[in-house]
Amino acid sequence: LFGFKTNKVSGYFEPITPSKEDKLILPKGYKYDVIAALDDVINKAGEKFGDGSDYNAYFPINGSNSRGLLVNNHEYTGVFSIGPVDGKMTPEQVQKNLYYQGMSVIEVFRDENGTWKMDTTSNYARRINGFTNFALTGPAKGTAAVGGASTVQGTFANCSGGVTLWNTVLSCEENFTETAEASNLNVTHYGWVVEIDPFNKSYLKKHTALGRFNHENTAMGLTADGRVVVYMGDDKKDACVYKFISKGKFDPLKGRGNSALLEDGTLYVANLKSGKWLPVTIEAVQKVINDSKFKAPFGVSTKRDDLLKKYQTQADVVVYCQEAALLVGGTPTDRPEDIEISPFDNTVFICHTNNDIHGNIHGHITRIFESGNDLGALEFDFEIFAAGGRQSGFSSPDNLAFDSNGNLWVVTDISSGSQNKGVHKPFMNNGLFVIPTSGPSQGTALQFASGPVECELTGPYFTPDEKTLFLSIQHPGEETSDLNNPTSRWPHRPGDKKARAGVVAISGFKLG
Numbered sequence: 203l204f205g206f207k208t209n210k211v212s213g214y215f216e217p218i219t220p221s222k223e224d225k226l227i228l229p230k231g232y233k234y235d236v237i238a239a240l241d242d243v244i245n246k247a248g249e250k251f252g253d254g255s256d257y258n259a260y261f262p263i264n265g266s267n268s269r270g271l272l273v274n275n276h277e278y279t280g281v282f283s284i285g286p287v288d289g290k291m292t293p294e295q296v297q298k299n300l301y302y303q304g305m306s307v308i309e310v311f312r313d314e315n316g317t318w319k320m321d322t323t324s325n326y327a328r329r330i331n332g333f334t335n336f337a338l339t340g341p342a343k344g345t346a347a348v349g350g351a352s353t354v355q356g357t358f359a360n361c362s363g364g365v366t367l368w369n370t371v372l373s374c375e376e377n378f379t380e381t382a383e384a385s386n387l388n389v390t391h392y393g394w395v396v397e398i399d400p401f402n403k404s405y406l407k408k409h410t411a412l413g414r415f416n417h418e419n420t421a422m423g424l425t426a427d428g429r430v431v432v433y434m435g436d437d438k439k440d441a442c443v444y445k446f447i448s449k450g451k452f453d454p455l456k457g458r459g460n461s462a463l464l465e466d467g468t469l470y471v472a473n474l475k476s477g478k479w480l481p482v483t484i485e486a487v488q489k490v491i492n493d494s495k496f497k498a499p500f501g502v503s504t505k506r507d508d509l510l511k512k513y514q515t516q517a518d519v520v521v522y523c524q525e526a527a528l529l530v531g532g533t534p535t536d537r538p539e540d541i542e543i544s545p546f547d548n549t550v551f552i553c554h555t556n557n558d559i560h561g562n563i564h565g566h567i568t569r570i571f572e573s574g575n576d577l578g579a580l581e582f583d584f585e586i587f588a589a590g591g592r593q594s595g596f597s598s599p600d601n602l603a604f605d606s607n608g609n610l611w612v613v614t615d616i617s618s619g620s621q622n623k624g625v626h627k628p629f630m631n632n633g634l635f636v637i638p639t640s641g642p643s644q645g646t647a648l649q650f651a652s653g654p655v656e657c658e659l660t661g662p663y664f665t666p667d668e669k670t671l672f673l674s675i676q677h678p679g680e681e682t683s684d685l686n687n688p689t690s691r692w693p694h695r696p697g698d699k700k701a702r703a704g705v706v707a708i709s710g711f712k713l714g
């Protein structure tokens with residue numbers, strides 16, 4: 203039995219073993235309720251829950267641990283996999299694809315029997331999707347680099363995210379290109395960090411100062427002198443790790459007014475060889491490309507003459523951020539996914555999920571030690587905190603969440619086509635693991651959950667009292683080729699012919 207204790211709950215669980223079953227399996231004594239799944243009606247207006255559930259964030263209503271708003275990201279839809287065969291979407295598929303991506307805000311509650319449910323009479327419940335308008339902020343707003351736009355249509359490819367210090371949600375646009383192109387939308391309007399306020403329908407922003415790339419997540423903290431820091435992963439093979447530091451300081455009395463801090467500051471990229479955070483600014487880019495001895499770094503194929511024309515302002519830098527980051531010396535890494543800041547020591551944990559180009563098949567979790575434990579430091583060193591593989595028992599780490607005792611809760615993302623095959627056989631279906639970050643079991647992964655067939659478990663998020671863990675079940679049955687014989691039917695609702703993505707609430711965590 204693995205005993206774990208947080209500041210609020212403690213418990214024991216017998217780690218489970220990997221499974222191939224089309225079930226969400228939990229240790230003895232724990233249970234789950236399906237709160238919402240694809241196509242469920244979420245409100246009185248009849249809006250429907252989206253597809254591809256990913257990030258979750260819970261916002262108590264009146265401080266409650268049993269009623270609140272749950273924000274869920276919808277990363278992608280299944281419409282690509284249901285034809286037409288030439289790969290071009292029909293107009294109806296284009297519409298559905300935009301509708302079912304984005305985000306859902308739903309109201310959830312635990313009833314008198316201890317079952318978590320969705321309250322579809324909620325006045326807050328709503329969809330945010332590919333048709334919702336967003337205001338751009340920051341250096342690219344209204345510039346030629348985004349076609350002069352100050353507002354843009356929609357958000358999609360919403361992967362992971364984070365909660366701000368002023369209780370809004372940051373949601374990250376990751377693999378946006380396919381949807382943008384299929385929908386004839388300007389691709390420079392996507393690949394940003396989006397901010398929404400779950401309690402306020404009209405607050406919808408895209409913050410260009412945080413750069414445009416394949417955004418996975420945000421992890422927010424404060425520098426020693428009170429400025430806001432946002433760590434971000436760019437989930438692409440050979441892409442970099444970033445942090446943004448605001449110019450101004452956080453003021454708790456200002457509430458959501460602090461959001462302006464995300465419009466003005468400096469974006470940095472990590473160089474893992476020198477242990478330095480390097481500014482991704484127009485000055486830094488121009489310095490590199492103006493050098494007559496300029497040699498294009500790994501990953502940059504644009505000719506120097508074209509680079510000189512391309513980079514004129516900070517808007518150009520944030521819009522073409524992946525290239526700009528490599529130009530200034532950012533280190534290409536193995537697909538940085540989620541990042542979390544340890545609540546105990548300000549060390550920063552990054553899931554480098556995998557990178558088959560370099561034979562890093564099982565991935566690893568990198569831990570960054572900022573100089574002086576100050577998140578505002580511009581120097582750091584790092585270790586590989588845990589490596590995927592047979593010995594650790596997990597492969598391809600993706601989302602992370604800390605409990606209040608410093609245990610890291612890690613979900614895995616072995617791609618559905620690789621699950622239960624080849625070198626991935628021992629891991630079976632994707633799972634949820636608990637890894638202590640201190641003490642005798644430091645770095646040891648204990649399996650807490652196993653997901654249904656071909657799914658990825660995403661978006662682990664605790665209620666403040668840590669008695670409930672929300673978790674998304676993304677793309678169960680993704681490899682289905684015969685609709686009459688789906689590989690998964692999770693959550694196995696009577697009458698359902700295929701699987702649905704959805705969100706569950708896990709309970710069983712008891713007061714210590």
Ligand code: FEO
Binds near residue numbers: 277418539
């Ligand atoms: Fe959408 Fe990087 O996972």
Ligand code: CA
Binds near residue numbers: 361362418539600
């Ligand atoms: Ca992810």
Ligand code: CA
Binds near residue numbers: 542601
């Ligand atoms: Ca996370």
Ligand code: CA
Binds near residue numbers: 555600615
């Ligand atoms: Ca992933």
